[in-house]
Amino acid sequence: MKFTIQRDLLISSLQNVMKAISPRTVIPILTGIKVEASHNGITLTGSNSDISIESFIPAEEEEKVNVEHIEEGSIVLHAKYFPEIIRKLPEDIVSIEVDSSLKTVIRSGKAEFNLNGQDAEEYPLLPKIQTDDTFEMPVNVLKNMIKQTVFAVSTMETRPILTGVNMRLANNRLHFVATDSHRLASREVEIQDAAVQFENVVVPGKSLHELNKILSDTDELIQISVTNNQILFRTKNINFLSRLLDGNYPETDRLIPTHSKTKIKMKTKELLHTIDRASLLAKDEKNNVVRLSTEGNMIEISSNSPEIGKVVENISAISMEGEELKISFSSKYVMDALRAIEYDEITIDFTGAMRPFIIRPVEDDSILQLILPVRTF
Amino acid sequence: MKFTIQRDLLISSLQNVMKAISPRTVIPILTGIKVEASHNGITLTGSNSDISIESFIPAEEEEKVNVEHIEEGSIVLHAKYFPEIIRKLPEDIVSIEVDSSLKTVIRSGKAEFNLNGQDAEEYPLLPKIQTDDTFEMPVNVLKNMIKQTVFAVSTMETRPILTGVNMRLANNRLHFVATDSHRLASREVEIQDAAVQFENVVVPGKSLHELNKILSDTDELIQISVTNNQILFRTKNINFLSRLLDGNYPETDRLIPTHSKTKIKMKTKELLHTIDRASLLAKDEKNNVVRLSTEGNMIEISSNSPEIGKVVENISAISMEGEELKISFSSKYVMDALRAIEYDEITIDFTGAMRPFIIRPVEDDSILQLILPVRTF
Structure with missing residues (x-):
């Protein structure tokens, strides 16, 4: 050579x-x-x-x-x-x-x-992937889907299937779901001319994380081929092959509440920064719990660690409908979700202090972030 | 408040x-x-x-x-x-x-x-420092002196005194010396109107390292005051107080050879990069030993790790005087020394393969870097 x-x-x-x-x-x-x-x-x-x-x-x-x-x-x-x-x-x-x-x-x-x-x-030969079952999408859309879901995979090996992102493709819609059983991230996108369908494809979160680092942010197309136990991502000069996780991904659709009792519309960054500040004093506590309580359009975000101190901040919602609410949640989970939503305004739908709530961009229902609250009130 | x-x-x-x-x-x-x-x-x-x-x-x-x-x-x-x-x-x-x-x-x-x-x-009261024994110098000169010496302090607590930089002030000359007993770094500078003299002041390397990070690179003056067990550095808005190390700093002047048998003049960066490359294959070995051998003006830098491979590179010296030489040394020590010398050209004085050698900028004899070779030939 x-x-x-x-x-x-x-x-x-x-x-x-x-x-x-x-x-x-x-x-x-x-x-x-x-x-x-x-x-x-x-x-x-x-x-x-x-x-x-x-x-x-x-x-x-x-x-x-x-x-x-x-x-x-x-x-x-x-x-x-x-x-x-x-x-x-x-x-x-x-x-x-x-x-x-x-x-x-x-x-x-x-x-x-x-x-x-x-x-x-x-050197081991890489498995040959049948390229009949291929669909394609723009690289930047794939990168976005990864970023908006992969952070929510589980890092615990107790349920290995949850360390992956579930990919489903049916009726020309590609759907990514990740959950660690405390929160769930979901993103859908339309795929043109997808001749394939699949349901139980689970890609290790780490693989998608590395793939995202390698891909540059272009609108060129990437080819994706799936077999029983492998997935191949192919761009002009890169072949990225990952194993799939064994096992059945849990049914997640039924976890998502279909109605809401309290609906708040807010500025994404304002809420993110306020929760970030409130979490500063909750550093040592498990999950960095912060509280949200409504008084009409005024939303109070607070946190209290008796040994260290407390923090309170009021921000105005763009709109608020339904019942008044007091709820506690992991600041980390909500901040991860808000960072994944690249829109200026979000809607949060609550169905009570002990029920999961949903964060969505106001203008895009293809992204959904679900979070379980923490019992403190 | x-x-x-x-x-x-x-x-x-x-x-x-x-x-x-x-x-x-x-x-x-x-x-x-x-x-x-x-x-x-x-x-x-x-x-x-x-x-x-x-x-x-x-x-x-x-x-x-x-x-x-x-x-x-x-x-x-x-x-x-x-x-x-x-x-x-x-x-x-x-x-x-x-x-x-x-x-x-x-x-x-x-x-x-x-x-x-x-x-x-x-909160403990900081000791008051008598400001009678004060001298001053430009901040950027002090920063330079620290950078050119502090890397050579010992990191081993077996001889605690060597974890500090020795500061001496006499006859209007301030002198910094650091050594870990394998290499020595020395820098002198003239101080105007210094009314003080001292000899055995040893400042912990860590203190100087932090001081260097805080000081911005200006030509404003910094006041330095020394007592028995403390040193105070004072700028307009910062007081930086460090304890001094106990004990007698070893006599280092006699370690420095006064004559040389081989004298090589070289481009600093060229030698640095060549040694850097040669050290790549010596990564796992203690001290990353590389070899230098002369053949007139051609200097061969090489390294050999039988399991991994070997590397050879020839560079031309600007000039070479004296006996031909083969010598081995820690690439790390020589690279540290070369990085500390902010001049384009250096002279290396050797007095034999088993004797310490000295690296100096061609145009400035206030900086001296001494390195002990490693026995391999």
């Missing part, structure tokens, strides 16, 4: 595949990055037991030459050293050459590294 | 005194920040067993009013909550008011915090 490449392209491609590398892997070869040279370009692969990422650097792109002097072949180089070496090389051009004994020479300017490689034959 | 203040001034003043607060202090009141209001302005104090910092906000400054509605008094507020509350308040103006039971009300906009305070009478 041999090639000469633009260093900055190699760096950004390495950054992508590094997201899949875990230093704690039990399979030694997965501490390495697979480098494959073909006449079309260079493919890097990183993998752990949950995620595999392939990043491709085309030899030529829009009449620009990225890779030259290619001799086909492949090698596995240690992820602890290879990216760091490339990052610190002195010149913009790097040449990489592997001899028959897996010794890899990396040259740039006057610097010459000899790195011991591993045989690429020993 | 009562006052109304510009929030941004309070925030930056709090950031200064927070540098002295240690959450692990054994004296409970030192988990707090002392707030004192007088008609001149507001003084904040933070302290741990090593450092005390006073930061003053004048009530008026250059015809601008910073603090209003002052009623004199003082209170101690918890460092875990008070700065965070101020930082997150909704408006640019904050009012703070303490009642007779130490309850402190903090108001800004519609937000109202009630924080339980502690009695300022219980």
Whole structure:
């Protein structure tokens, strides 16, 4: 194997595949990055037991030459050293050459590294995904859906299925749901010409988190293919493969109240900042509980930690309908939900101090955030 | 106590005194920040067993009013909550008011915090420093001296005196020396009209590190006063007090070789980056040892870790005089030394492969970095 490449392209491609590398892997070869040279370009692969990422650097792109002097072949180089070496090389051009004994020479300017490689034959083959069951959507819409739901997955391994985001696709609507059983985040979006349907696809929250970091915020399309136990996200130069979680995702639709007794309309940021301040004194307490109580349009947000002190702040609602209410909740959960809603105004629907309440943007009912209150009053 | 203040001034003043607060202090009141209001302005104090910092906000400054509605008094507020509350308040103006039971009300906009305070009478009094033995120097020169020496202090408590920087002042020359017994960093500077002399003043490295973070890079003067067991650094609005280390600092002058057998002149950054690359493969090894060998003006920097690989890079010296040399050293120590030298070109004087060598800027002999080699050849 041999090639000469633009260093900055190699760096950004390495950054992508590094997201899949875990230093704690039990399979030694997965501490390495697979480098494959073909006449079309260079493919890097990183993998752990949950995620595999392939990043491709085309030899030529829009009449620009990225890779030259290619001799086909492949090698596995240690992820602890290879990216760091490339990052610190002195010149913009790097040449990489592997001899028959897996010794890899990396040259740039006057610097010459000899790195011991591993045989690429020993690197596990990524499963081939049938691409018949594919649908596509803009990358930025997918990123938004991830951001608006993934924070609500459970971090406890007691119910592993809740550590993932449930994806459903039916009647041209794609639906993401995440819940840790104290709160639930849900987002729907319309998919055009989706020839597929599925219901019980659960993607690990960590996979979606890493995927979101790799994808740039463009309106280009991303292809998504689902099988029994894998999901593949494919953009022009990246293949992101994740395992799916085993088991049945709980039925969540029936958790969502269909009527409300108190309806408050508020400015998102104003409520967020007020709750943030009120939570400052509740730092040590489990869940950072704060209280909300209504007096007509005046909404009082407060918190009290006898040892430390107390805080009270009144803000005006845009509108308030229904019964007066006193309710306590985890400030963290409500702040997570408010941050996920990228609209200026929200509606909160309460059905009593002990029942879950719902936060939605005023102008968009495709986003829903549900939160269980805390019993204190 | 009562006052109304510009929030941004309070925030930056709090950031200064927070540098002295240690959450692990054994004296409970030192988990707090002392707030004192007088008609001149507001003084904040933070302290741990090593450092005390006073930061003053004048009530008026250059015809601008910073603090209003002052009623004199003082209170101690918890460092875990008070700065965070101020930082997150909704408006640019904050009012703070303490009642007779130490309850402190903090108001800004519609937000109202009630924080339980502690009695300022219980806060330890800072020692008064005699200001007769004072000398002064520009802040940016002091910052430079700290940066060029403090990294070389020992982090081991086996010889506590070496965890400090030795300050000497004689014949109008101020001298900083730090050593961990593997390397030594030294910087001298001329002080005008210094009426004082001292020799065995040793300031904890941590204190100087925090001081450097607080001081802004100006050419204003800073006053320095030394007593038997304390040192005070005083700028217009900050008093920074540190304890001194007990014990005699070792005699270091005789460690410095007075002649050299090999003299190399090089570009600082080129050598730094080459050593940085060579150290990449020596990551796991103790001290990250790299080798330097000369062949006339060509300097070869190399490193070899049989399991991982090897690296070689040749760079040209500007000049080379004396015997050919092969020497091994800790890449970390040499990189620390090279980073501390803010000049483009350096001279390295070697007196043999097993003897300490000296790095100096070509154009400035007030800076000296000495490093002990590692035995490998």
